[in-house]
Amino acid sequence: MNTPAKPQLIVIGNGMVGHHMVERLVERGATEAFDILVFGEERHLAYDRVHLSDYFSGRDAQSLALCATDYYAEHGVQLRQREAVTAIHRDRQEVETPQGRYRYDRLVLATGSTPFVPPIPGNDRDNCLVYRTLDDLDAIRAAAASATTGVVVGGGLLGLEAANALRGLNLDTAVVEFAPRLMPMQVDNEGGELLREKIEALGVQVLTGRATQEIVDGEASRHRMVFQDEKVLETDLIVFSAGIRPRDELARDSGLEIGERGGVVIDDHCLTSDPTILAIGEVALWNNSIFGLVAPGYQMAKVAAATLLEGNEAFKGADMSTKLKLMGVDVGSIGDAHGDRTPGARQFRFLDPLKQQYRKLVVSSDGKRLVGAMLVGDNSYYDTLLQYYANRIELPEDPAALILPAGSEAAPALGPDALPETATICSCHNVTKADVCSAIDGGAVDLGAVKGATKASTGCGGCAALLKTLVDHELESRGVEVDKSICEHFAHTRQELYDIVRVEGIKTFSELMEKHGSKVGHSLGCDICKPAVASILASCFNEPITDAAHIPLQDTNDTFMANMQKNGTYSVVPRIAGGEITPDKLVVLGQVAQKYNLYTKVTGGQRIDLFGARLEDLPAIWGELIEAGFETGHAYGKSTRTVKSCVGSTWCRYGVQDSVGMAIQLENRYKGLRAPHKLKFAVSGCTRECAEAQSKDVGVIATENGWNLYVCGNGGMRPRHAELFATDLSDEELFRTIDRFLMFYIRTADRLQRTSIWRESLEGGLDYLKQVILEDSLGIGEELERQMQAVVDTYECEWANAISDPEKLKRFRSFVNDARPDPDIIYTTERGQLRPA
């Protein structure tokens, strides 16, 4: 077929803003109008540079990525990573890279900026680095390995962030700033002084008013920095963070209009001086300003997408207010924080030298409007002040109250009602109160749906609290009857069904349906409510899931007590509590795998998975395993999986408690427990945390005095660190706390909700959870313990139960009228083992 070629759109730069524009384009169906080709010089798919420093505190490149790996391919956008554009030939509408030349019809520059390295002799010595990309961070990490001291040149926002990173890499760290104070852009002398005190208290040396003249060989360290006053500072590693410079070389060389101090000049539609070319993000200069923040970049991305699609949106500048936490110190800056851009402005200041807090208000000459504010030490004032500023809300009679300590005559925080419709809630995605309200009116019935519809709070996350308050408020004010029914068969939530089952002692699905079903259709239930009710019944009464009344409710994995594989075969995972296994048992696993020709793999849960078992072989396989003392591992159930352990004090020279022993006790206590989702545990013998307990639903870490308990972590798609819940527990206290915690989760969570998500949606958060579990604020502690004990007392290996019952075994025939195995299951071999063909 002869389809006319689509116009070619080329995007240079796969950074935050370039990616954001691609997303906006995809959303608006631009892949129909253009062939889109993106060049990215970096090795990594666009990632969250704002949270770059998290890379040093445990996040990896993948979790920082702004989209799934296959996002580009999935939407037919071509992405050429590690291919930098080296020239733009505007006469021929081509861009050039080392690999070739590519024609464009429209071109977008999203090349961001580079850290500014002051022209100091010696700035190119080894271990003189910058802080902008993941590769930079790798280089810093590598250099730090052989260093003991580090210096950051530049005491601005990014410099302090870099300094914190060096400190985290265990370097003796110093910050050298040319200006007389830290963060000169955001704070004044008073604020800067306070900041210095706080940062020095963290052990970071602060040198202000220092200009480095040259960098030479050091005596005790690798480098010596020589300052204007001949003073010197020795260090092994230097990170330059003295501001940013737009990456405008390509534009400059091809003759596009460039600002005096750099930056590609754009108009309100993000068009450069050549209207086939657009520029967005930190490379773009609008109205003589570069915007070094992501929110304005995102706004440009949105405008540019509209411009490309012949829409008409305009970039109108952006607010540079910021709220940050640097080395644990809150700093906030709103509007004209210095008060030097507003004629006649008046200032209010509050300084608490003991608490180390400083706040300043800049108010218009008539005292009615807030034109700027500055916060050091406590950002809890920020949201309210920003709303006064951004929405030009009239100030109260006595504006000073806005910065006085809470508890004094302080003005109350602005409620969602006080915000005008035009109030910006999320500046990253430019979402106003009106947008949120219309999303709600358009059918978004909870926070998640509002986020999905508006994208609010999916950028820097700074607006999350405000958004939640607003959404809650708006939903309430609409008296929204939120339909939380689990499915069409029950007009109840999972939590309500759980309560009904408990209170009325209902023991079967059919009884529940009869008494509480919504009586639609045939009342057979469905694949949503049946497994959910099966799980509730199991949590409450723990009857074998293969009993006749329960079997039709189960997912196939539970029905056959094995995980179904993509070719219809199953996997077999016996329990290996705590990962401890005797050589004899290990041999049996090998023998069974040999006999039934099973693919064998060590799992991430410290046990052994045997794959490729045919349905009809499962009973025989389990017969042999049970004979050898194994029991089911519930790898198929939404239930307790594994308790991972480290070797602990029995072998490890650092261990302070017997982590293996505890892991086995925990696994044996909670095995067989069915829950809304799977449960994973781990126990580490000391803070080195070899068992990765902080990534589990229940994590236990040994202390000198007992056990620290962490809860609600998980790995998987959206990893979440577990939170410290209780410290120095004895064995008994540990069991009791976990009993209560798990039963409370089982009672209140939604179906298929892991503890992490449940915890995040729990109103009142961790504090509330602590009150309920540790302080028994609801008075249900004993009841929860009793319920857990009942599950523990009724444990029975469900495979052992099934193979002793010929009726149940009938279920494992492949065909009821023929012993022939399924001929469509075909295997081949790979690396000496079988796999599905």
Added chain:
Amino acid sequence: MSSAIAAKTMTQTWQILCTRADLVPYSGVAAWVETPEGPAQVAIFYLPGQAQELYAIDHHDPFSNANVIARGIVGDLKGQPVVASPIYKQHFRLEDGQCLEDESVRLRTWKVSFKGDEVWIEA
């Protein structure tokens, strides 16, 4: 991806498949059946007490290409009895095999009924 609907030919006959005791109430079992096109795997669902108690539908899941339909969860959506594929969870109407998520996919179905305690199928 649509499976062919078995041509109704004169050679179709009623044959005995299994007994009531082989069935699992409110769930499915798989069986072999001889059809004019050759042997086929069929999923038999048994819904005691419902207006229609027995259904026979293709055991082959066209989305995963595995023979697993009998192992899916039976339910009803908007009043129509369905089975959910245990692998990728599409729903198929027991009545006529129609996939609810994809109009172009329909599983083969057969007539089944009890003769006393025996299960008979027309294929």
